[in-house]
Amino acid sequence: MQEVEEIIEDIQSGVIIWYDFRRGARLLYIGAPEHPVARALKARELVLTCADLEMASDAAWQGMHQNSFDYIVSLADAERAASPIVSLCAWKKLL
8 A cells, every 4th residue: 555655646746846947936835844745846946835725725824925926836735625716716816
């Protein structure tokens, strides 16, 4: 089972490796900082902020971070939100 999980983690990390993020860009990763995607993003020359779904969905947190990011990366977390459309619209204001 662990082998399957490692394969999935490699695929998830591979999704973002090909993307040409601008050096020094500010990126919000919605997910755990120990997630393989977060680790792959940390290896890039980015200013990385990690926030779990609960934090990224908090109106006060969103208000403090409006227009703060150049990119937002989220794999599967939007689908877990109580209202994905509301979350995506709110997260757009963070860009």
